[in-house]
Amino acid sequence: MSSTRDIDALIDLMARLPGLGPRSARRAVLHLIRKRALLLTPLADMMQTVAATARECVNCGNVGTTDVCDICTSEKRANGEICVVEDVADLWAMERSGVFKGRYHVLGGTLSALDAIGPQELRIPRLIDRVREDAVSEVILALNATIDGQTTAHYIADQLEGQVRLTSLAQGVPIGGELDYLDDGTITAAMRARKSL
Amino acid sequence: MSSTRDIDALIDLMARLPGLGPRSARRAVLHLIRKRALLLTPLADMMQTVAATARECVNCGNVGTTDVCDICTSEKRANGEICVVEDVADLWAMERSGVFKGRYHVLGGTLSALDAIGPQELRIPRLIDRVREDAVSEVILALNATIDGQTTAHYIADQLEGQVRLTSLAQGVPIGGELDYLDDGTITAAMRARKSL
Ligand SMILES: [Zn+2]
Ligand SMILES: [Zn+2]
Numbered sequence: 001m002s003s004t005r006d007i008d009a010l011i012d013l014m015a016r017l018p019g020l021g022p023r024s025a026r027r028a029v030l031h032l033i034r035k036r037a038l039l040l041t042p043l044a045d046m047m048q049t050v051a052a053t054a055r056e057c058v059n060c061g062n063v064g065t066t067d068v069c070d071i072c073t074s075e076k077r078a079n080g081e082i083c084v085v086e087d088v089a090d091l092w093a094m095e096r097s098g099v100f101k102g103r104y105h106v107l108g109g110t111l112s113a114l115d116a117i118g119p120q121e122l123r124i125p126r127l128i129d130r131v132r133e134d135a136v137s138e139v140i141l142a143l144n145a146t147i148d149g150q151t152t153a154h155y156i157a158d159q160l161e162g163q164v165r166l167t168s169l170a171q172g173v174p175i176g177g178e179l180d181y182l183d184d185g186t187i188t189a190a191m192r193a194r195k196s197l
Numbered sequence: 198m199s200s201t202r203d204i205d206a207l208i209d210l211m212a213r214l215p216g217l218g219p220r221s222a223r224r225a226v227l228h229l230i231r232k233r234a235l236l237l238t239p240l241a242d243m244m245q246t247v248a249a250t251a252r253e254c255v256n257c258g259n260v261g262t263t264d265v266c267d268i269c270t271s272e273k274r275a276n277g278e279i280c281v282v283e284d285v286a287d288l289w290a291m292e293r294s295g296v297f298k299g300r301y302h303v304l305g306g307t308l309s310a311l312d313a314i315g316p317q318e319l320r321i322p323r324l325i326d327r328v329r330e331d332a333v334s335e336v337i338l339a340l341n342a343t344i345d346g347q348t349t350a351h352y353i354a355d356q357l358e359g360q361v362r363l364t365s366l367a368q369g370v371p372i373g374g375e376l377d378y379l380d381d382g383t384i385t386a387a388m389r390a391r392k393s394l
Contacts, residue, residue: 044244
């Protein structure tokens with residue numbers, strides 16, 4: 001009654017975003033209606049554009065607007081180093097630090113017995129193919145310092161043992177910490193001090 | 198580099214929503230891309246719809262999709278009571294409590310010497326007209342228990358003195374509290390115990 005059906009529907013959709021509950025969704029929608037020309041219409045247009053164009057890189061799993069992402073196609077990044085991360089947010093966090101000049105591999109999660117996520121549910125087979133096919137000299141396992149993250153790192157290390165130099169981020173990533181929460185300086189320090197497995 | 202221009206633009210737009218910073222905007226956009234069919238496309242469509250249809254009620258300032266809102270046109274609500282609130286979020290909070298069966302008047306803010314907001318910047322002249330033109334028996338000043346809210350309530354009370362019964366919400370609204378943060382029970386209790394000014 002207090003708002004019409006479409007506005008209520010928009011609030012319900014907004015409340016499904018991570019970090020927004022019902023109350024902040026209502027506030028956001030009122031803000032959008034007040035800033036219709038400056039924010040609501042541009043946001044709707046850009047969502048349409050991204051819905052039409054966003055795709056996962058078939059090589060590394062990064063999100064972009066081409067079948068193979070900018071990082072995978074850039075000749076500047078072809079230095080034989082692959083940094084393995086759990087998800088795209090971690091890749092973005094690594095890029096913001098600016099410390100890494102190689103390419104990435106996004107697993108799309110971690111191994112988890114509890115959630116029945118095995119190697120086939122992640123992008124692990126593709127990683128093993130990349131190491132075999134490309135001139136890869138080093139694989140940096142930049143997984144979160146959680147139990148599942150470290151279990152996954154050990155599994156991958158076992159699979160690639162003897163085929164490539166394997167490293168992980170230095171201690172400096174706090175125990176239980178997640179990459180996407182870290183400041184650039186911590187990521188940079190951990191990358192510079194990375195150690196062989 | 199870590200994402201393409203359109204995705205970055207979408208993150209920047211999302212970060213301008215209240216309650217979302219850059220990090221939660223990035224998370225939200227990745228979530229939207231993952232849930233393209235279930236969330237991103239419906240959200241973009243509903244934003245387009247709301248951008249095209251949402252408007253302020255010319256009578257009370259509520260947000261709806263018609264020139265005069267559902268509450269102002271409902272014969273069930275024509276009981277001669279007007280509840281004055283600061284903004285639409287407060288009107289929605291009042292409606293969720295279900296305690297009030299009259300109509301509303303949304304001021305669009307509070308008087309503020311600091312921000313140079315006078316009666317003409319708010320919907321106060323329209324409120325005075327409504328009291329004169331319609332068969333209004335009671336005006337309930339449901340403004341926030343802040344200094345600006347109470348200053349505004351006193352100003353309106355002065356303007357309407359002798360023309361209509363003036364009430365305010367009972368104590369029960371915490372000092373310094375804002376309506377939109379209260380639970381339904383508190384709003385209901387405060388409305389039921391409202392007192393004459
Ligand atoms: Zn790629
Ligand atoms: Zn109205």
